[in-house]
Amino acid sequence: MSEDVDAEQEHPGIRPAVRETYGPSDLGHQPMFGGGFINFGYWRGIDLAGPLGEDERTRSQQALYRYVLDAAGPLRRRDVLDVGCGLGTGCALALTEYGPNTVTGMDVHPDQLARAREEQAVLLGERPGRLRFAEGAAEGMPWQEGAFDVVVSVEAAQHFPDLDGFAAETARVLRPGGTVAVTSFFAADEAPGRPGQLAGLLDTYASGLDIARPVTALAGALTAAGLTEVRTVSIGPEVWPGWDAWLSRWWAPGTWPRNFLRAYEEGVLDYFVVTATRPF
Template sequence: MPADQPPTVPSLDEIYGKFDLSQVPAFAGGFINFGYWADAPDDRPVSEADRIGTEKELYRLVLRAFERTEGRDAVEVGCGLGLGSALALCEYGFGSVVGLDIHPEQVRRARERNAAVRDAHPGQLDYRRGAAERLPLPDASVDCLFSVEAAQHFPDIPGFAREAARVLRAGGRLVLTTFFATGQEAARALPGLLPTYADGLDLAHVADDVTAALAEAGLSELRIRTIGESVWAAYDRYLGQVPELRDLWPRRFLTAYEKGLLDYYVITADRPQTG
């Protein structure tokens, strides 16, 4: 392979199917996200416990965006191992949480990893197989829909937006966070820098296109903000301090961020009240 060619990464089915991404040190702990590092230590090396804490904080950042959670019904789209869905139930008092993932192996693992929480909260935590553009839920069945570092994989963002609008009750809210391209030119440039885009693991969705799709689907009160300053540099510092992580492809995300090609976003949108 030429020196200027980015390394290859496993396919989407491999990395979330037979291969358990949570076993990779870069994604320690099972939450499988880059983390929210605003309160992470910057005066000492980052421990694995610190790293896992940043992954939990990314979930909490999303869950705090719901004005009310107590007793409400929620769904996580792209739940992975389901630890974030369990955190949502245990810390935020939802009446029920359903975690959806397209990969059957992830659904199986989620049920196994969170068996104790499910036993402690009978009937309140469920994991099901489902695609973002075909949510296996009835119309107007949830109050809160969230997705954490998964939408960059969704092949059909308008389809996801329509499904989100369909399953949300009147007055319900969607909150998602992940990384998106900053514009069309950036989207075209990303595969040349990041192997996850070149190999199709991540899709170069443009942030403004995502919000436009949500609006087109009938959601309102759209809000979008960037949190890249609390993600990329600190995460890269963590990778750099661990010998086996120093040369991994995730370090190219900081380069992409510094070049203005991508950023990390939090997007919220509401299902309008009716009647």
């Protein structure tokens, strides 16, 4: 039996590009994602003209998580779900800095969950019951209705195969008055040629790892699921230049990873934070 068939049986239901990237390739431990996070970073207040090291990179990733957690509203004494939690570093930040009741990290990839439990072993031991990790898909969450006060997702929605399913599940697991905050990169608008443009510029779209959709697709899905106060904010100016400056450590101008900034400057791609509320 081939290795591809073995992997398919080991992780059924996970798209092949996602299975490889977050399984054997272990994206979270690649040098560009130092600090234990897997996100492009929020670079406001970081001098991009000077040399960028691991400290600046980690600060940018922490800042992106804090931006999303702040956008979700007060977290103190609330139950928080992080969809697409990766290595669990954002869950740890939320638990140690924001005073929630519990933080649950959910990921579709069992390899990532194993890494998260290993990476956060000390915190899991120090705060039993307050931090946990569970396997689940964005469009099929393994919890009962009204299990959480807050749902967040940081740079995972570009992989979700079904935004309508994610929105419906988010609305279901949120308690009345609960909030959701999602950040990721999306096509800048609904122009029909955007998927082809993105696939031509960026290998992650060409390979199927990232799915080209406008941010209005997520906002519309949240609205259709019954959530209200849906708000979309671009934070591209605080993401793309810093991400490109960081990538310049490994890739020369004109190579495909540097095309993230190009796609933004050409109005093809942007980075957004989307928030919504489940009404009472």
